[in-house]
Amino acid sequence: MASVEIIAVGTEMLLGQLVDTNTPYIASKLAENGVDVFATHAVGDNRERIAAAVRAALQRADGVITTGGLGPTVDDLTKEAVCDALEVDAELHEPSLRAMEKVFEKSGRRMRENNRKQALAPRGAVVLENHEGTAPGFIAIAKNQKFVASMPGVPREMKPMLIEGVLPWLHRRFNLSQHIRTRTLHTIGIAESEIDHRIADLFATLENPKIAVLAHQFRCDVKIMAKAASEDDAIALTAPVEHELLERLDGHIYGVDDQTLPGAIHVLLQQTRRTLAVAESCTGGSIAAALTSVAGASKSFVGGIVSYDNAVKSALLGVRADELERSGAVSEAVAAQMAAGVREKLGSSIGLSITGIAGPTGGSPEKPIGLVWLGIADASGLRTRRLQLSGDREGIQSRATTAALGFLWETLNSAEPLAPFKA
């Protein structure tokens, strides 16, 4: 098994001004490809310290992956430090220089002398093209056959270089026979403890693939991870387990891998040619924003009303003033009238509503902070749900948004009709 340490270069990180997202990304990709990460580091823009960190890491692991410090400024010192650590010179890489000249020509900007520095690479290194910027990366080999792969710090430039350049090289170099396949099943409307209960036997007996349950805000993921010699073998390992999980968690899995909850809702709406409108109080537009984050949302999402003020609930959604008076704005009756009202007002097939108390003030013993009522209305009837959420204002708003989308997905996914309207 190949082992690696990751070094992120940049003084901003040591000042806490920049959160390094490159290292977790690289670490997760290495894990998927069966490469062991011993440690990760961040060092400043300091030639001696970068070189020392590279040297130390190469004593422990088979290689080092660095990000950052490949730019044209005097602060960009990674290449020089790697040369120091490996005791090699830098040499001009002609194809990189020509590629850079083309980029500058095209953009009409003048190429400065310090840009030429970016076309240098440690002697004998494999140069990695940068399709998103001017700084190429490289993989240099030490005298003891260990390696240093250096990539730019801009995530947009680093990610394709890792996937298209560094990982294939690692596969060839270390003959990585291991293919790691993960499938992530997204569930909603089922508690972590209930999932544990339903799959306890799989948990206890499965070794490859392994399964893991990850709890998020108001929803859980079930992850299947298999190691095999080829992708086909890995699929052969995960497929039956995925099938088994789909059965055991039937009615709760809204998607796999990249599918999102709003995305899954749009799929269900479009399959049945239904349209949706939402009426929000405590979430203040977050549900509508989540639904419109999906490209092509306009095919099934009509619009929404944020009825923050009670007067808006009455005037725009037709919530009866006597109901607001009697039951209060956060009540089952008002949620029901909001759902029916927004559906009617916006002319959609389905109306979704939410009313609740997000805090930090406005709670009472009968209606504490975190109390939320959801409503769904269609032509035939109504469904409501009560929730008691915990957390601060931001947490309650975020959990309420997921809970409302989950309630909607479950309802759209179920064959059961809504309860008929009361007379």
Add this chain to the structure above:
Amino acid sequence: MASVEIIAVGTEMLLGQLVDTNTPYIASKLAENGVDVFATHAVGDNRERIAAAVRAALQRADGVITTGGLGPTVDDLTKEAVCDALEVDAELHEPSLRAMEKVFEKSGRRMRENNRKQALAPRGAVVLENHEGTAPGFIAIAKNQKFVASMPGVPREMKPMLIEGVLPWLHRRFNLSQHIRTRTLHTIGIAESEIDHRIADLFATLENPKIAVLAHQFRCDVKIMAKAASEDDAIALTAPVEHELLERLDGHIYGVDDQTLPGAIHVLLQQTRRTLAVAESCTGGSIAAALTSVAGASKSFVGGIVSYDNAVKSALLGVRADELERSGAVSEAVAAQMAAGVREKLGSSIGLSITGIAGPTGGSPEKPIGLVWLGIADASGLRTRRLQLSGDREGIQSRATTAALGFLWETLNSAEPLAPFKA
């Protein structure tokens, strides 16, 4: 000047499953207190590797701060590794044991044998109380007088321990005479290049305090950083520069430090007892959601209409069908009618509107993806603004939200009346 390295302990980080937010937090607090951070590291739950990382860091810096690995499970090995690195034994810390017994008694849970492990500390170490959990932290001194401060990995437990325990200890130990004060002025509606132009002389001449410009999505921050022997001295250094910047950037600074753009808008609305309603198309509810993220938003925010479908623009906002036909949904005329319409419909003093093309489809040569029209209406008149934004759907929606809030803040902050309605 004292120097430190930070080590985060936990295998999840090496697998890319957890993004470490503790290290940037600690690094920023150390920077504020004039402590130099040489490097940061993450290592797995492995006793030998943690000990080796601590030993190596102590050769470079005056001390090490670790997070994580202080829990009761067999995977929690930081304390053992620190004892190895410093060549000392662990001993029972009676007050910690008694405090822990109390917590368990109170919660009615049974204290297990492995919990007792948490009451151990390296011999001679200063024990740091944990007010948020059961794992105490500690500061141990090596034979060569260097130190290791270990804190739990749960941010809620770590943060107060750093502020109340570790930082005061560092001040005493290293006689930190340096007080670092930062003030962050948040600007809107002014380009980074224009800010640079207006403060170029300050940039070039100021050493202490230093200033820096940080560009964000559609807004910029100007940071003032001063080093001094006391807080009073630091204030004396920053205050005149802050005053100067406020003058030079007059009309563009919406807040300082923790103030947010939605928060600043609520302040202006409440000062003048005005209320607001919003009509959103391309941002799909994000502007309303940003405005309602502020506690107490209901004092000035009435509600909003997400008019995703053109039919909603007509039916609910009173946008004329012939205008939609003639100018199209993304046009100055429609933005103006939406702003006036939502104001009237929701009975607020001010109406804010946005209509645009977020992509990835729907653009044309005349109206490309990223084209956005904003509108603001009050009792006396109207104001509109055209934007051409770049990026993917998510980027355009996010920048459009900030741009709309910025346009609103500028308008509320300005004494100039809106243009009268055309006949």
